[in-house]
Amino acid sequence: MDRMEKLNILGDAAKFDASCASSGSGRAGKPGQLGNAFSSGICHTWAADGRCVCLLKVLLSNACIYDCQYCQNRRSNDIPRATFQAEELAELTIQFYRRNYIEGLFLSSGVVRNADHTMEQMIRVMRILRETHKFGGYIHVKTIPGADLKLVEAAGLLADRVSVNIELPSSGSLSLLAPEKKPDMIFTPMRGIETMRRSALEDGKKHSSAPMFAPAGQSTQMIVGATGDTDRTILRLSGGLYQKFRLKRVYFSAYIPIGTHPALPPRETATVPLLREHRLYQSDWLMRFYSFTADEITEDGERLDMEVDPKCAWALRHPEFFPVEVNRADRETLLRVPGVGMKSADKIIEARRFGPIRAEHLRKLGIVMKRARFFLTAGGKYEGEARHDHPFLRELLTDRYDNGQLSLFGDGNKTPRLIGSGESAAPPASIPQQPALPETPSFLKLMNA
Ligand code: SF4
Structure with missing residues (x-):
């Protein structure tokens, strides 16, 4: 050969x-x-x-x-x-x-x-x-x-x-x-x-x-x-x-x-x-750079939420944590806000030295407002109609809406629709999972032995 x-x-x-x-x-x-x-x-x-x-x-x-x-x-x-x-x-x-x-x-x-x-x-x-x-x-x-x-x-x-x-x-x-x-x-x-x-x-x-x-x-x-x-x-x-x-x-x-x-x-x-692999990478990132623990990320079950990213999923489970006021929160708190990354948290802290941050400054600080607007206030005000207790918050945070615009107004009992597309918010096909294995000593225990 x-x-x-x-x-x-x-x-x-x-x-x-x-x-x-x-x-x-x-x-x-x-x-x-x-x-x-x-x-x-x-x-x-x-x-x-x-x-x-x-x-x-x-x-x-x-x-x-x-x-x-x-x-x-x-x-x-x-x-x-x-x-x-x-x-x-x-x-x-x-x-x-x-x-x-x-x-x-x-x-x-x-x-x-x-x-x-x-x-x-x-x-x-x-x-x-x-x-x-x-x-x-x-x-x-x-x-x-x-x-x-x-x-x-x-x-x-x-x-x-x-x-x-x-x-x-x-x-x-x-x-x-x-x-x-x-x-x-x-x-x-x-x-x-x-x-x-x-x-x-x-x-x-x-x-x-x-x-x-x-x-x-x-x-x-x-x-x-x-x-x-x-x-x-x-x-x-x-x-x-x-x-x-x-x-x-x-x-x-x-x-x-x-x-x-x-x-x-x-x-x-x-x-x-692949979606599961992607969600695991997102969670891994949160553990390495955002001080999340594995138990916080998976606190509501053994499986990750496939519809929303793990940081949004955590935010949805913790309405008591929000809204976060951009002019007062410490770095660790800012990093818990969906749409705020490490660079934007640092920019926020730097910008505060020169005066109060107003809603119109947020995008310029690199914050992803598509998600952050529901969880962040500037001077006590949300951006536009967004609120962390919005009745469609979960739907608005799903990846499926990334490229579409969803009406913020509507009947809370109805499934939201993407404006212009006529598509309904059907959940993605479920990801096949293998049956759970019987309990054995976990790798964690063996690793620490
Ligand atoms: S040791 Fe196992 S995983 Fe590695 S190449 Fe051989 S068969 Fe594949």
Whole structure:
């Protein structure tokens, strides 16, 4: 098999790894249009300074000895297999880099022979790049579950970002769909990476020449919708991972029906729960930057509200918190207002130093008034007819109204209609959910054990 054949197989196999923020898009080029997007091959990530970086996203091998039922590369799946030699993959990366196709490498792999052997080969690729070719570009490496911690350490000294995929959100799902993997194969390296990273940071403060360890931090990926794990379980686990192991990111990946196990959604399931994935990302953002907890976001049930975003859903459940007066509220309170982001909260606080804020100033401060007008007052006044106790408030906040204008006046007993469209406010089709799994020790408990 030549390199291009291997690249086709292993680039395509890597598309299921979601640890790059823009890797899920696939769009064919059309005559008369410029460009296209492939869900495999080259993906984008963002450097700490906000720059977008193109990465060659590839597996070292898809000849996996494990049989994780949700995975395309499981040993029982009849697909073409390929494995790169470390030298081949390093050479390919350098060739692509020299041609300006990529600025870095995202390297993952199935488990070939055993975890340590695979990890050694991945380290070899990075070592050739860093030491032989003096490659200074970005490298994101996935560690192999069960690999020796010494190898994880060697990987962290060569890569910018290291990740350990948690894949499933509970020990029940893991033992059902990936019984060869045990929770400690995931949490031991996560804990080890955090310890090594902290110690490298301490060393770096004392000696400027101390080696860096995974300077871009660690991340993980969780598959959503393969099993009956609820949004509350997923968000509590994410919150625990951020706190316990200081993860940079938890990536959510909507399950693509590729497995045949009876516990998985049937292969013919057409709906990939992308909306659910989107709501989880919104909730994750609230936890990381807006001081919300997983329990606050899911306080009214196990599942997230699919009709309104999680911040609006929280605001609807807490009318006692509103309205917030823009001239008096502290930053933390402002951040609870739908439509007020971190930048606009800071601008509000800055603007207040020069005088009272009036309703006409709000849009100029970057506030999304489409949502904020129901929850924010300036000098005691709402904008226009908006009020936080508006009878159609929920309908007005649904994503379905984003591009339409809804009359603020009307009969509170009738379903609101989009002006001009004649469309009624029918709820979106419900998102298929797998049946809930029986109680098992949660990952949170095992993580803290
Ligand atoms: S170990 Fe990784 S590559 Fe192998 S079957 Fe499981 S998820 Fe897939």
